Amino acid sequence: MYSIKRVLFFLTLISALLPAPVLFAATLECGPGKPLKTLSSAVSVAQANDKILLFAGTYHESLVHIRKPLTIEGIGMPVIDGGENKDVITIEGDHISIKGIEIRNSGKSTSRDYAGIKMVNSSHCVIEHCRFINNFFSMHLDHSKQCIIKNNYLNGNAKTETASGNGIHIWKCDSFSILFNKIERHRDGIYFEFVRNSRIISNVSNNNLRYGLHFMFSDYDSYHYNIFSNNGAGVAVMYTQHIDMKGNTFTKNWGPTSYGLLLKDINFSRISGNSFIGNTVGIQMENANKLRIQGNNFSQNGWAMRIMGNCEYDTVVANNFIGNSFDLSTNSSGTGNLNVLEANFWDKYKGYDLNRDKTGDIPYRPVSLFSMFVESVPSAVVLLHSFMIDVMDEVEKNLPSLIPVTLVDSKPKMKKN
Amino acid sequence: MFKIFKYSLLDLLRSRWLIFYFLFFLTSSFLLFYFSSNAAKALVSLLHVEVAIVPLVSIIFGVMYYYNSREFIELLLAQPLKRDTIFLGLYLSLSSSLAFCFVLGTGIPFIYFNTGFSDIGSFGYYLLTGVMLTYIFTAFAFLISLLNENRIKGFGLSILVWLYMVVVADGIFLLLLMYFQDYPLEKLTLALTILNPVDLSRVLVLLNLEISALMGYSGAVFNSFFGSIPGIITAFLSLLMWILLPLFVFLKIASRKNF
Numbered sequence: 001m002y003s004i005k006r007v008l009f010f011l012t013l014i015s016a017l018l019p020a021p022v023l024f025a026a027t028l029e030c031g032p033g034k035p036l037k038t039l040s041s042a043v044s045v046a047q048a049n050d051k052i053l054l055f056a057g058t059y060h061e062s063l064v065h066i067r068k069p070l071t072i073e074g075i076g077m078p079v080i081d082g083g084e085n086k087d088v089i090t091i092e093g094d095h096i097s098i099k100g101i102e103i104r105n106s107g108k109s110t111s112r113d114y115a116g117i118k119m120v121n122s123s124h125c126v127i128e129h130c131r132f133i134n135n136f137f138s139m140h141l142d143h144s145k146q147c148i149i150k151n152n153y154l155n156g157n158a159k160t161e162t163a164s165g166n167g168i169h170i171w172k173c174d175s176f177s178i179l180f181n182k183i184e185r186h187r188d189g190i191y192f193e194f195v196r197n198s199r200i201i202s203n204v205s206n207n208n209l210r211y212g213l214h215f216m217f218s219d220y221d222s223y224h225y226n227i228f229s230n231n232g233a234g235v236a237v238m239y240t241q242h243i244d245m246k247g248n249t250f251t252k253n254w255g256p257t258s259y260g261l262l263l264k265d266i267n268f269s270r271i272s273g274n275s276f277i278g279n280t281v282g283i284q285m286e287n288a289n290k291l292r293i294q295g296n297n298f299s300q301n302g303w304a305m306r307i308m309g310n311c312e313y314d315t316v317v318a319n320n321f322i323g324n325s326f327d328l329s330t331n332s333s334g335t336g337n338l339n340v341l342e343a344n345f346w347d348k349y350k351g352y353d354l355n356r357d358k359t360g361d362i363p364y365r366p367v368s369l370f371s372m373f374v375e376s377v378p379s380a381v382v383l384l385h386s387f388m389i390d391v392m393d394e395v396e397k398n399l400p401s402l403i404p405v406t407l408v409d410s411k412p413k414m415k416k417n
Numbered sequence: 418m419f420k421i422f423k424y425s426l427l428d429l430l431r432s433r434w435l436i437f438y439f440l441f442f443l444t445s446s447f448l449l450f451y452f453s454s455n456a457a458k459a460l461v462s463l464l465h466v467e468v469a470i471v472p473l474v475s476i477i478f479g480v481m482y483y484y485n486s487r488e489f490i491e492l493l494l495a496q497p498l499k500r501d502t503i504f505l506g507l508y509l510s511l512s513s514s515l516a517f518c519f520v521l522g523t524g525i526p527f528i529y530f531n532t533g534f535s536d537i538g539s540f541g542y543y544l545l546t547g548v549m550l551t552y553i554f555t556a557f558a559f560l561i562s563l564l565n566e567n568r569i570k571g572f573g574l575s576i577l578v579w580l581y582m583v584v585v586a587d588g589i590f591l592l593l594l595m596y597f598q599d600y601p602l603e604k605l606t607l608a609l610t611i612l613n614p615v616d617l618s619r620v621l622v623l624l625n626l627e628i629s630a631l632m633g634y635s636g637a638v639f640n641s642f643f644g645s646i647p648g649i650i651t652a653f654l655s656l657l658m659w660i661l662l663p664l665f666v667f668l669k670i671a672s673r674k675n676f
Contacts, residue, residue, distance in 0.1 A: 256634035378635045379602040388587040
């Protein structure tokens with residue numbers, strides 16, 4: 001008798017200590033032929049920490065509002081069709097995860113930001129293995145923290161910039177991880193504003209109307225190993241500091257106002273090991289200060305880098321410049337240049353290395369006279385590869401008088417870094 | 418006319434100079450295609466050769482040929498033949514043989530190295546503009562040598578024409594752009610480009626290569642013009658005008674000249 005009492009005592013003790021929901025979490029089934037026919041009914045019936053299994057089928061629902069910790073898991077990729085009515089799913093709470101469902105047709109508006117999944121004031125949420133088709137914003141996340149967005153496919157079917165939203169739009173958030181997503185045909189692929197301590201890793205963002213990735217006022221973030229191609233204006237990082245950009249690929253961002261990477265008002269950041277291939281401008285720098293640009297590959301770009309006169313204390317080290325129409329151009333005469341160029345490989349370098357230390361003995365001036373002309377008169381670009389221009393460039397390179405004499409790589413590499 | 422064309426063409430194709438010209442293009446394009454990783458890169462380098470060498474050789478060789486065949490021309494003039502047919506026959510045979518050497522010299526390496534026929538469109542433009550340039554500058558050569566009995570003067574003038582078209586015109590072009598840089602210059606640039614056959618050829622080929630997309634806002638303006646059907650037609654009409662104008666003046670003067 002005594003021992004039973006004791007066992008009971010321990011049991012009550014254990015159940016009191018353990019968080020109650022873990023013990024009593026249930027799994028609800030929802031789908032055609034199941035007792036629960038719609039996701040919203042399942043969400044309203046479910047208790048906190050329950051798991052909802054959503055079976056394959058098309059659910060015509062919108063404005064599904066999730067306020068309690070739930071796991072929603074799709075079986076066989078069920079489709080939730082918002083019917084173009086406002087937001088499809090709204091998340092407002094902690095520990096909510098959504099996995100393996102397809103969300104279609106959110107509302108479209110010019111005054112409100114309707115989204116496939118809207119997240120407000122949440123934390124510790126996970127959105128993974130989902131598909132977002134034809135939504136205005138695919139994900140609109142604000143005032144949240146510590147969430148993971150992983151392995152999703154987003155296609156916005158965007159036609160014009162004004163009538164389309166962003167793929168992953170994050171506003172005033174902290175500690176987000178955006179991993180392995182594929183984003184296409186939105187206005188901006190990924191949009192960060194006031195987002196801190198977040199990382200964007202191994203995503204593919206292409207064919208977006210404006211930027212593949214857009215940073216505004218977001219500090220201490222990193223993005224690594226992403227691919228950005230064929231975006232209207234490339235990638236923009238503006239009004240930020242302490243950003244780590246590593247191993248990304250920027251390709252074929254073509255057009256009159258297109259950049260591989262646009263840096264504007266950015267400080268203390270590091271750009272390393274990226275590839276810039278076939279962009280109108282590889283990196284455009286405006287008021288970008290104290291950056292370290294190291295070990296990147298620039299090939300087949302119109303302009304590999306454009307460094308405006310208001311950029312100071314930038315270090316450009318050990319990069320490769322191959323087959324670009326212009327390696328470097330600037331709008332300043334360069335007398336007060338405070339940037340450092342060193343140990344880069346320039347395929348247009350014609351110097352020699354007598355002491356065999358793999359470093360050219362004469363300095364290389366990457367800013368050509370013609371690029372200075374083009375900078376002041378853009379139309380002059382029509383003379384590219386003209387016989388006269390080539391002769392002029394060659395003469396100027398040997399006897400510089402007009403090109404900025406301080407913007408010079410004093411130790412150019414003889415072979416690729 | 419056809420007989421004169423045929424005989425002088427056959428005569429020309431046996432000339433050492435033309436074989437040398439053919440071999441020059443063959444080796445230079447062979448090397449460029451061999452050492453470039455893709456056809457587009459080689460084409461940019463070949464373009465430098467085209468816009469400088471084709472006009473130079475056409476005009477110098479044209480002047481040389483005309484002076485050397487003066488006796489042959491006088492002989493032909495003594496025959497009951499129309500002057501137009503004689504001169505047109507000579508002109509066509511010379512320019513066609515030069516164009517033939519150019520097309521074969523660059524075409525063979527292109528086909529040999531580029532079995533996938535990538536960039537075939539821009540290569541087509543390259544060949545077409547090269548042929549047009551040949552016809553333009555041989556027409557100039559004939560006109561110059563007809564106007565100058567003095568050989569030294571003729572050669573000097575032909576080099577001046579080449580220098581103007583290839584180098585000086587671009588310099589003036591650049592000066593104009595710098596001088597008027599406060600104004601929107603896209604239309605002026607387009608007009609100036611169309612008016613110079615050498616610039617026009619270069620731009621037509623460049624815009625058909627991928628780099629057209631890389632030339633920023635101005636590049637986009639040119640691309641939209643030269644990429645449209647009216648733009649292409651205007652460009653080739655302009656090149657055609659540059660052939661017909663000197664040729665017409667040449668035939669006009671030749672028909673009245675007392676040899």
